Amino acid sequence: MQKTLVRLTAALIASTMLVGAANAETIRWARASDALTLDPHSQNQGVTHTFAHHIYETLLDRDSDGNLQPRLATEWFVKDGDPTVWVFKLREGVKFHNGADFTAEDVVFSFNRARSDGSNLKQLHAEVADVTAIDDHTVEVQMIGPSPLYPNNITNTFVMDKDWSEEHKLQDVQDFAAGESNYAVLNTNGTGPYVLKSREVDVQSVLTAFEGHWADAPAVTEIVYLPITDAATRVAALLSGDVDLVQDVPVQDIERLRNSAGFKIETGPENRFIYFGYRFGEEPLKSSNITDSNPINNSLVREAMELALDRDAIKQIVMRGNSIPTGIPNPPFVNGWTAELDAYPAPDLEKAKALLAEAGYPDGFSITLDTPNNRYVNDEAISTALVGMLGQIGVKVTLASRPVAEHSPLVINNQSDFYLLGWGVPTFDSAYVFNDLVHTKTDKHGTYNGGLYSNPELDEKIIALGTETDLDARNASIAEIWEVVKADRVLLPIHNQVLSYAMRDGMTLPVHPEDQPRLTTVTFE
Amino acid sequence: MLAFVVRRLLQSVIVMLVVAFIAFLVFRYVGDPVTSMLGQDSTIADHEALRERLGLNQPFYIQFYHFVTNALQGQFGISYRLQQPVGKLIMERLPATIELALASATIALVGGVILGIYTALRPRAFSSGVIMTASLIGVSLPTFLIGIGLIYVFAVELKVLPSFGRGTVTDLGWWRTGLLTESGLRSLILPAITLSLFQLTLIMRLVRAEMLEVLRTDYIRFARARGLSTRAINFGHALRNTMVPVITITGLQLGSVIAFAIITETVFQWPGVGSLFVNSVQVVDVPVMAAYLVFVALVFVVINLFVDILYFIVDPRLRDGVRSGK
Numbered sequence: 134m135q136k137t138l139v140r141l142t143a144a145l146i147a148s149t150m151l152v153g154a155a156n157a158e159t160i161r162w163a164r165a166s167d168a169l170t171l172d173p174h175s176q177n178q179g180v181t182h183t184f185a186h187h188i189y190e191t192l193l194d195r196d197s198d199g200n201l202q203p204r205l206a207t208e209w210f211v212k213d214g215d216p217t218v219w220v221f222k223l224r225e226g227v228k229f230h231n232g233a234d235f236t237a238e239d240v241v242f243s244f245n246r247a248r249s250d251g252s253n254l255k256q257l258h259a260e261v262a263d264v265t266a267i268d269d270h271t272v273e274v275q276m277i278g279p280s281p282l283y284p285n286n287i288t289n290t291f292v293m294d295k296d297w298s299e300e301h302k303l304q305d306v307q308d309f310a311a312g313e314s315n316y317a318v319l320n321t322n323g324t325g326p327y328v329l330k331s332r333e334v335d336v337q338s339v340l341t342a343f344e345g346h347w348a349d350a351p352a353v354t355e356i357v358y359l360p361i362t363d364a365a366t367r368v369a370a371l372l373s374g375d376v377d378l379v380q381d382v383p384v385q386d387i388e389r390l391r392n393s394a395g396f397k398i399e400t401g402p403e404n405r406f407i408y409f410g411y412r413f414g415e416e417p418l419k420s421s422n423i424t425d426s427n428p429i430n431n432s433l434v435r436e437a438m439e440l441a442l443d444r445d446a447i448k449q450i451v452m453r454g455n456s457i458p459t460g461i462p463n464p465p466f467v468n469g470w471t472a473e474l475d476a477y478p479a480p481d482l483e484k485a486k487a488l489l490a491e492a493g494y495p496d497g498f499s500i501t502l503d504t505p506n507n508r509y510v511n512d513e514a515i516s517t518a519l520v521g522m523l524g525q526i527g528v529k530v531t532l533a534s535r536p537v538a539e540h541s542p543l544v545i546n547n548q549s550d551f552y553l554l555g556w557g558v559p560t561f562d563s564a565y566v567f568n569d570l571v572h573t574k575t576d577k578h579g580t581y582n583g584g585l586y587s588n589p590e591l592d593e594k595i596i597a598l599g600t601e602t603d604l605d606a607r608n609a610s611i612a613e614i615w616e617v618v619k620a621d622r623v624l625l626p627i628h629n630q631v632l633s634y635a636m637r638d639g640m641t642l643p644v645h646p647e648d649q650p651r652l653t654t655v656t657f658e
Numbered sequence: 659m660l661a662f663v664v665r666r667l668l669q670s671v672i673v674m675l676v677v678a679f680i681a682f683l684v685f686r687y688v689g690d691p692v693t694s695m696l697g698q699d700s701t702i703a704d705h706e707a708l709r710e711r712l713g714l715n716q717p718f719y720i721q722f723y724h725f726v727t728n729a730l731q732g733q734f735g736i737s738y739r740l741q742q743p744v745g746k747l748i749m750e751r752l753p754a755t756i757e758l759a760l761a762s763a764t765i766a767l768v769g770g771v772i773l774g775i776y777t778a779l780r781p782r783a784f785s786s787g788v789i790m791t792a793s794l795i796g797v798s799l800p801t802f803l804i805g806i807g808l809i810y811v812f813a814v815e816l817k818v819l820p821s822f823g824r825g826t827v828t829d830l831g832w833w834r835t836g837l838l839t840e841s842g843l844r845s846l847i848l849p850a851i852t853l854s855l856f857q858l859t860l861i862m863r864l865v866r867a868e869m870l871e872v873l874r875t876d877y878i879r880f881a882r883a884r885g886l887s888t889r890a891i892n893f894g895h896a897l898r899n900t901m902v903p904v905i906t907i908t909g910l911q912l913g914s915v916i917a918f919a920i921i922t923e924t925v926f927q928w929p930g931v932g933s934l935f936v937n938s939v940q941v942v943d944v945p946v947m948a949a950y951l952v953f954v955a956l957v958f959v960v961i962n963l964f965v966d967i968l969y970f971i972v973d974p975r976l977r978d979g980v981r982s983g984k
Contacts, residue, residue: 166937170741177697256699307741318741334740334747335937336823336929359823361927362937365806366822373813373821507940538689538942545693545705556698569698576703 159355160640160652163367164380167335167360172317173291174246174306177253179557182289183649187340187356188230189291189323192221192240193284197643197654199404199466199561201284205235205292205324206272209284216279216602223270228345229294230321230328237266242295244274251306257286257560260599279602285560297322326351326653335360351653371396371635378642379635380650384455384510390635400455401644403632405557407509408462409502409519409625410570411435411550413586418550420501420531423494429551433492435622440485441526442519444477444627451514456628461619462556462566464629466646469563469611474619477626485526497527502551503544508537509555510630516553544583547574552583555630559647563611567595571614571623586623659970666966670959677955678729678948682722685944691738694941725948734949739941744949748931753833754824755923755930759915761850766857767908771901773858774865779892781870789862797859805852805925812848820845822927849926853919857911864907868900906965913961917954 168184169176186194192206203209205224212218227235241264248258260283263275276283298304301316321329326348327340340356359376361367364383370376372393382390382398391398411429412418418427428434444458460477463470489497504516513534520530530551535543543549558565572578572595573587594614601607618624632644641656692708709715713724728735734744773793777786796804813821825841827834836842872878873896881891920932927933931950938946 169739172741175741176695177699253695253697253700256701256704314736314742333929334742335934359927361822362933363802363924363927366809366925366927369806369809369814370821373809373817375813375821375823536689536940538691538694538940539687540689541693542690545690545702559699574702577701580701580705581698 157354158352158657159357160353160378160655161357161359161376162378162380162652163359163361163370163376165360165362165364165367167338167358170307170318171321171329171332172303172307172315173293173323174243174249174252174254175318177257177289179648184338184358185289185291185323186325186649186651187327187653188321188325188329189293190325191288191291192223193288195288195561195645195647195649197401197645199646201288205240211281211602212273217276219274219276219280219283220267221272221274223272224347225270227324227347229297229324230343230345231294231297232345233294233296233322235292235294235324236269237272239292239295240264240272241266242298243292244272244290246293246298246304246306247290249306254290257290278600280600281602281604281607282560282562282564285562289559292324293317294322327356348653351655352657353652353655356652368635371637374637377637377640380648382633382635384453384633387455387633387635388453395638396635397638398633398635399642399644400631400633402457402465402646403557403630403644403648404464404466404559404561404646405509405555405630405648406459406462406464407456407512407515407553407555407627407630409627410544410552410554410582410584411625412584418500419548420499420550422499428492428494428498429500431492432621433488434494435625437485437488437492437526438523438528439622439625440478440481440488441522441528442625442627443480443522446522447515447518447627451511451518452628452631455510455631455633457631458628459626461615462570462624462626463563463615464558464646467558467561467563467566469608469615471612471615474615480522482525489526489528494527497529499529499531500551501531501533501549502553503533503535503540503549504553505537505540506534508540509553512553512555515627544581547583547585549583554581554583556581557647563615564595564598567591567598567614567618571595571618584623586621588617588621591617662970663967666963670963673959674952674955675726678726678952679722681948681951682718682725685942685947686718688939688947689942691942691944695738729949729952735945737938737943737946739938739943739946744945747934747946748949748953750834751929751931751934753835754928755916755919755932757835757837758846758849758853758919758922758928758930759912761846762852762854763857763908763912763915765850765854766861766911769854770858770861771865771904774862775869775892775897777862778866778869778873793859793862796855801852801856801921802925804855805849805922808848808852809925819848824929849922849928852925853915853922857908857915860911861904861908864904865900868903869896872896872899909965910961913958916957 166180168181169178170181173185173189190205192204194202194204196202205227206221207224208222210220212220223237223240229235244264246252247254248261260276260280261274262277265273267273303315303317307315307318319332326343326346328343330339330341332338338358342351342354361370367379368386371379387398390396412427413430415427415430417424448454448456448458458477459475461474502516502520504513506513516532520532523530544552544554556566556570568578569581571586571591572582573592574582574585591614594610598607598610601610632648634642634644634650636642639658642650643654692705696704696708713721732745737744737747740747773789777789780786809821812819823845824836825845826839827836827842828838836846878891878896881895919930920936922928923930923932924936934946935950
């Protein structure tokens, strides 16, 4: 009898504690860097967007499977009889943190701000001609031409309160050159699930659940956001119990954390592929011993390089199993991906050597490979592995490793013969890859086409994708373009990155394909 | 005296200009801020437009001229990364660095002097040998290893001290201090020890060598002969004469502690100017990097200036040299 009583009491205490825990749950969340700014239209950067998604909201959102979901807009469709207009029906009863009502005017204001000159989001709204409020809860976006995929572009365009913004002179996005900061860099007023309670840049930000939010109350009621730059310190902070959740987990620590009692790891594919780019064109390479021609311009050489590449070895040894080898520079979530395109050849050194000889380089050639060393997961190690693999067929690679801040200008300014780069596809559509990596380099396209690949026929098809409204025809065109890109080996894809979030036992946070986890999706056991 | 100070001041200004110039020159090769600022959705046209707006297309000497004239008015521009005035960012971060530097300098000074005296007075003792060997190991391990090791032992395994950060801070209005709260003090322990180890070894070895030297001198022997107590000889005579060079070194080293707390601050995520600098380098935040380097140069120049003036006052031979034009 007494035993039962003790058990009962214990159970009762335990259950009340659980209730207490569910009522007020604080998550201390550490990742490598802080949001750059709180001004939602000033930077187009994942870490900044992730933070902003907790305070501000977008019309549409991406869930952890990569699908579009309603958020501030409940419906969206192309206007009847006018394929150049997108209509968004807005959610009713939404409030800003300061109590103001959310209306169509706020959307118009925010979209105009997001596509203004000082905004880093303007590229995503390049096809927009005008944004108008039809009534309090309907917004129409007039496009320059038919833009069937525009809703994909707005999942990081946050809505600000028009009156609040005007009150604090925030009509324009902050202008760096003018040397002035603006109010929105440190202050917020969104409709999002959390309210900013305090912010100390690079140190700590505290968010608390917004009582007036339209959705169900989240399980996490308070977020303490802690940027910790050093990877070892970040993992140690989790192990010591100083934080509950760690993003940007180094791959060498994943197994260890998985095997430690009290912690768990969630992994999932990221919408980001890692690839090698190289120089096209007749002009000799800058870094090669072959001075009268460009070996890479010969398709046999590109085929030989792919056959020398052992993607599975890179996965197993360099990435410790945490990557998804791929034969196409396009992650599986993205429209246009097929299993067939994703297939890649098994390494075949004999055939590779034969191809090199056939191409006229029986003794191989030398080339410099530029790689970043602080941007992607094990970026430098992947390049080092490739050096060895190409060495086996006689291609002598010199590795030049740099921080990404020095590396990306080389690619953008076409100064590299051979380089590693990673690419995410925020629109979840192949056109995004084609525009920047495949299209001939111009003022507006091919920004990261550092190898200067140029195929006018493809260029035409790529441009046509932008205004094609017949989705079947459009997808057929995408398939055709991929066919050429793969056959031509425009890029040499290695793998898609895998994301890992480490957390204490008892909580679950699904991995988000864009690495933008929402703490509203955290559940407790 | 006045002429000397004026001349030293003039030299300091030249040093500052040279540092600023070198800093500026170096920053042309650390990467392109525009790429990190615009992200992957940008076009070449956007890059050009931003470059133009930031004045990065102007010739080097014009940019340098603008930097110097603005710096003279206390304007270091806006951080590209955080979009806030650089001067404000540095001033916000400075208290954390200064508290860390002072704490570690105190540990280094107290620990170094005590251990130095101990090993000098018992040069042949086994314990002295252990201390000397341990100090050699301590000084040859890289700072980040020591830091990570301390974190592992005291935060992860023993769970007695926090693994990162500054704990709870109290805002005094003009100074944000972590010294007034328990969590703040606990957070200070590991980084302060990490940062102090090198200086501690240095001071310890200096004290030991000086003390051994002094103990061999005639006046100590005469003191012994006069029958003074060992205690009075060691602490009243020997130590006092040992401390002069130690104080000089400590003063000079304080500057380098402030300037080179970078690694310790990174390992412990200590929110000081050092970690601000590291974060800025990653994205080529030129205004912050330039301002930080100038700030560090200023710390060194000011400390050196003070030391020189102090020497001038203390040592009459210098004054004679000035007068005779040597």
